Amino acid sequence: MSELPNPLIPGFNPDPSCILVAGTYYLVTSTFEYLPALPVYRSTDFVAWEHIGNVATREEQVGLAQATSAAGVWAPTIRHHDGRFHVIVSVTDSPRGCVVFTADDPAGPWSDGITLAGIAGIDPDLAWDESGAAYVTYSALELDGVEPVGFHGIQQARVDLDAGKILEEPRPMWSGTGLVAPEAPHLYRRDGYWYLIIAEGGTGQGHAVSVARSRSIEGPYEGAPNNPVLREAGWNHPVECTGHADLVRGPDGDDVLVLLGTRRAGHGSPLGRETYVTAVEWSDGWPQPAHVDLNLRPEPVEEYFDFADGSGLTDPGWLAVGRPPAELASVGEQPGRLTIRAADGGLDAFRPAFVGRRQRHLDSLFETRIDPANGRGGLGLRFTEDFTLCLVAERAPSGTGTRITARASIPTLCQSWSTEVAGDQVTLRLVTQVPSRCRAPWFPPGDRIQLIVVDDTGAETQLAEVDGRFWSVETSATFTGRVTGIFAEEGTVHFADFRYRGEGGS
CATH class of the missing domain: 2.115.10.20 (Glycosyl hydrolase domain; family 43)
Known part of the structure; x- marks a missing residue:
């Protein structure tokens, strides 16, 4: 061979x-x-x-x-x-x-x-x-x-x-x-x-x-x-x-x-x-x-979906839980935006209003520009409804700017971090990275997952960095894998685009 x-x-x-x-x-x-x-x-x-x-x-x-x-x-x-x-x-x-x-x-x-x-x-x-x-x-x-x-x-x-x-x-x-x-x-x-x-x-x-x-x-x-x-x-x-x-x-x-x-x-x-x-x-x-060996592809993968062109979710790689993605998201309700309406709760719902894509590289980046309008939603990673990570955007209580909450959820435990940033449209970013060498190689951490918001001036704020072992096969005990995408948990939320980058060799 x-x-x-x-x-x-x-x-x-x-x-x-x-x-x-x-x-x-x-x-x-x-x-x-x-x-x-x-x-x-x-x-x-x-x-x-x-x-x-x-x-x-x-x-x-x-x-x-x-x-x-x-x-x-x-x-x-x-x-x-x-x-x-x-x-x-x-x-x-x-x-x-x-x-x-x-x-x-x-x-x-x-x-x-x-x-x-x-x-x-x-x-x-x-x-x-x-x-x-x-x-x-x-x-x-x-x-x-x-x-x-x-x-x-x-x-x-x-x-x-x-x-x-x-x-x-x-x-x-x-x-x-x-x-x-x-x-x-x-x-x-x-x-x-x-x-x-x-x-x-x-x-x-x-x-x-x-x-x-x-x-x-x-x-x-x-x-x-x-x-x-x-x-x-x-x-x-x-x-x-x-x-x-x-x-x-x-x-x-x-x-x-x-x-x-x-x-x-x-x-x-x-x-x-x-x-x-x-x-x-x-x-x-x-x-x-023969034994199965790794032979990772050296070239990076870059995918960009600009919802302004009207194509929406036509790519066959989009996924939704129990329903076709087109039932949850539509293009044209707001010019140049993909709109998701909340239905059954957040990312931890049995059937969330969530459309996502497979993570295919250990070193990866997912990103979306969001206008929460009068709703609440954002960028999320799902293993099951019990094992999720997300960045949630909503209008700030002050009436100006956007409030961002990072949320990490596993069974019986949910931790969150919040901040407010300028602008009505912000960029949400989820980054995964292979861990560097640690002092205890017999019990290494999982990959590192960073939850980041970028305001309308380009300033970045990292709300959290978590240990990815809790969103892996061995912990979540599931047959599937990570699917990361966009969702609404309350009201109507608009998205301008979606980006995935997978680093070569990972």
Whole structure:
């Protein structure tokens, strides 16, 4: 495998699935409680990836109205068959269940999706045998919301995709080596064998990749003699928690695995689970993945959205919680501004009036110019509704200038800092930085997060600097990652622009 960037798709992009169709790669990842759901990335060289659209752009497609944080759209599989693209996914804490979406063009539009009755579990895979019969292989985990209440291992059933039903009682499949949480099955046909790749060991430090094979798609399956074939636990590698892998032919003609992993910034993994890639060699008919290494892109990323041009939220990378961003924000209510109306409270609400973007670099800057008008809102970072950071702007009580409050919230604790600055329009800035070396390397801090306001004269005031470990995977215990953006918590708030800068090599 030639030197490929790693992470391949940075930031909150877990559970990747990838296919190669007519010389072009298409990759999808999980989105949980966020809409639009299931981003589709495209590449012709496995280096430059373009976010070309999203599978589910409407709430009705995935039924997220009541889905809690970390529930919702889990672990998709993308496949191509008979000229059509298919994405199969489980939507937890939702009436939709196991859903199959189809499209002629992976950029969309995608179908409304059809629920497969009888598939009770998560992480579904879709494969077709030599006769064209469709099979769904999945992890038969019973959930109450996001709480496990029963588990029946990896199972499989032949299905009728048009009718949305299974054609037989699900059968047990190979369920790993005995590690906890066998999940994320994917099936491949190669050299007369069907290969079954799964994840086991849990999605944290023990996450692993294991493989089995059979002459028949229905089994029985024999495990590889050296399972798990990939597990980073206990190794001094910069990428941790690797698993949930999908196999695809790489740009050099050799196989690669795309998989999820995390990387640390001091004492925490702030970006969540990202998409990585690693080389695969074959030995005695078994895949042997290499360890997953970092290969950070050296170039910075600069994004600027000027809401005066009327484009608003047309970029596919914008996210909102449980609702499409366009339902929360509009352009034109005030000339040259994007307007957000508060609905259900602040950033810590179950469904906040918040639209944001993934943080994709450890060293980053988010910035917006805000006119709070007669409302209250600002710039915020969300891991879940219980783990938030924000800068809130409102008219100063004196009637002149703007009052800014920085707020850091974790369960049972909220701390705030306030100041007043000149002007009715101010710039709010959130900066993240990798920590420098500390005196106690066995317990380093998280990344440093600075909350800054810039008044209309250009004068900067830093209201707070906080330890980012509290807004990282290890503390917030979530499947997602940092999403930072703009919000309203009371009344109507206007935004002139939004900027993101990610430093190269981070």
